[in-house]
Amino acid sequence: MSDVAAKVTKIIVDQLGVNAEDVKPEASFVEDLGADSLDLTELVMAMEEEFDIEIADGDAQKMLKVQDAIDYIKNR
Amino acid sequence: MTALTSTALVTGGSRGIGKAIAETLAQDGYQVYLTYVSKPQEAEAVAAQIQARGGQAKAFPLNVGNAEAVTRFFAEEIKEKVDLAVLVNNAGITKDGFLVRMKDEDFDAVLQINLRGAFICMREAAKIMTRQRHGRIINISSVVGQMGNAGQMNYTAAKAGLLGMTKSAAKELASRSITVNAVAPGFIETDMTASLSEEVRKTYEEAIPLKRMGSAQDVANAVAFLASDRAAYITGQILAVNGGIYC
Numbered sequence: 001m002s003d004v005a006a007k008v009t010k011i012i013v014d015q016l017g018v019n020a021e022d023v024k025p026e027a028s029f030v031e032d033l034g035a036d037s038l039d040l041t042e043l044v045m046a047m048e049e050e051f052d053i054e055i056a057d058g059d060a061q062k063m064l065k066v067q068d069a070i071d072y073i074k075n076r
Numbered sequence: 077m078t079a080l081t082s083t084a085l086v087t088g089g090s091r092g093i094g095k096a097i098a099e100t101l102a103q104d105g106y107q108v109y110l111t112y113v114s115k116p117q118e119a120e121a122v123a124a125q126i127q128a129r130g131g132q133a134k135a136f137p138l139n140v141g142n143a144e145a146v147t148r149f150f151a152e153e154i155k156e157k158v159d160l161a162v163l164v165n166n167a168g169i170t171k172d173g174f175l176v177r178m179k180d181e182d183f184d185a186v187l188q189i190n191l192r193g194a195f196i197c198m199r200e201a202a203k204i205m206t207r208q209r210h211g212r213i214i215n216i217s218s219v220v221g222q223m224g225n226a227g228q229m230n231y232t233a234a235k236a237g238l239l240g241m242t243k244s245a246a247k248e249l250a251s252r253s254i255t256v257n258a259v260a261p262g263f264i265e266t267d268m269t270a271s272l273s274e275e276v277r278k279t280y281e282e283a284i285p286l287k288r289m290g291s292a293q294d295v296a297n298a299v300a301f302l303a304s305d306r307a308a309y310i311t312g313q314i315l316a317v318n319g320g321i322y323c
Contacts (some may be wrong), residue, residue, distance in 0.1 A: 038251060042206060 004051075005070050011046045012066065015039060025067035033066075047073065081132070083107045083158035084303065087140050087197060088167030090119035092266035093216065096292035097164055098122055100300045102131035106161060109153070111138035113167075140167045140193030141185075150200040159208065162303045163201040165194035165238070166216040170268065172227045183230045190234035191241075198245055202254070211254040212303045215242050216295070219262040219316065223323040235260075239314055246312030255311035257302045262318025264290045285320030 009023045016033050029035040035043065044060045047053075047069065053076050063069045082105070089098040089110025099122070102108045108126060112119035112135060119135035126133035138149050154160055168190040171182040194215055205211030220228055221235025239258055246256040263269060263280045269289070272280070281287055298317045301307055316323075 036251060038206065038248070045203070 002070075002074075004073050007050055008047065008066065008070050008073065011043065011050060015043050015046055023066055025065070025070070027066050028064055029066070030064075043069075051076070080157070080159040081107045082161045083109055083154075084162035084164065085109045085111070085154070085160065085197075085201070086164040086166055087111045087138070087193070088113075090115040090122060090135070092268060093261065093264060093292045093295045094164075094166040095122050096296035097166060097299050098133065099126060100293070100296040101162065101164075101303060102126040102129070102133055104300055104304070106303075107132035107134075107158065109134050109136060109158075111136050111140070111149075111167065113137065113139050139189075140165075140197055141189040143192075143196045146193070146196045147200060150204070154200075155204055160201055160204045160211060162212045162214070163197060163205075164214045164216065164299060164303075165197055167193055168216070168231075168234070170228070170231050172231065174227050175229050178229055183233075186230035187234050187237075190231065191237045194238055195241060198241065198256075202245070202249060205254045206249065206252045209252055211249075211252075212307075213242075213245065213249075213254065213256040214299050214302050215239075215256070215258045216299075217242075217258045217260040217314065219260055219318045219321055219323065222260055222314070222316070223321070242314070243312045250311060255302070255307065257307070257310060257312065258314045259295060259298045259302065260314050260316045260318065261295045262290055262316070262321050264292060264295060264317075266292060283321065284318070288319065290317060290319055 009020055012023050013020050016035055016039060018033050027033055044055050048055055051073055063072060084101040084106035086094055086098045088094040090112040098108045098110045110119060123133040123135040138145060140146055169186060171186050198213055215238045217238045218235040220232045225232055242256050242258040249256060295317050298315050
């Protein structure tokens with residue numbers, strides 16, 4: 001697992017209180033990991049803090065699955 | 077790791093209603109952080125008095141009108157340092173004047189501190205409270221925000237604005253067991269009302285069903301209730317502490 005993927009996984013585990021093995025690349029934040037809209041906002045804020053970036057609302061709304069978030073951060 | 081100390085942050089806690097709230101929440105067992113702008117000695121005296129009675133309190137200089145300073149304060153003094161159980165947005169100023177004479181700067185200054193300041197504090201507190209999965213936010217509004225008051229276009233706008241923010245924040249944060257309520261004091265004996273003429277005071281008292289002005293303690297009691305476990309199922313509400321004025 002890449003460094004970014006590991007960090008993103010850790011953030012998701014911390015934020016959503018899920019098991020690391022459930023945080024698969026194809027997992028949907030809402031449907032598979034049980035995130036609500038406030039969780040999604042908090043996830044984005046946690047990623048902004050961890051990677052020292054700013055994620056625009058439009059970009060955040062496109063992050064539906066775990067892999068989307070990893071790809072987004074890798075491409076920054 | 078030891079548990080973080082359950083803490084109540086009261087903005088504008090050096091005198092008047094804020095002081096009574098700080099003292100009452102300290103009696104209820106919270107560590108109290110109170111902020112001040114213009115009266116360092118008075119703020120330190122409030123903290124010292126709480127400590128003398130066996131409570132925990134600290135005073136911090138903080139202008140809630142300065143968003144950067146507020147953000148820094150939360151990062152340095154609150155986040156991961158204490159359990160932020162309660163935020164009381166009490167800090168406020170007045171710059172009264174009739175509509176036709178009110179300067180843009182006087183409108184902006186009051187909104188900047190009384191409304192935007194509360195917003196910034198709520199935002200920073202909410203970031204922490206959502207992670208904690210608990211918290212109480214209490215905004216100090218005013219009866220004049222509900223019924224209007226000649227000469228207070230700016231102040232009433234801010235106080236009415238607080239009520240809207242209270243209801244919105246209550247909805248947004250409910251899923252995290254955070255309650256957000258407002259207390260709307262009526263005419264209360266404080267520095268802010270001490271300057272009123274005897275005639276104005278009489279007129280006010282006539283309009284109050286209980287026929288007297290309230291005390292800062294009356295307001296603090298309502299805040300303490302909303303902060304307590306007894307108010308766990310109350311959110312998005314306005315608790316009027318005004319001697320029976322209906323509005």
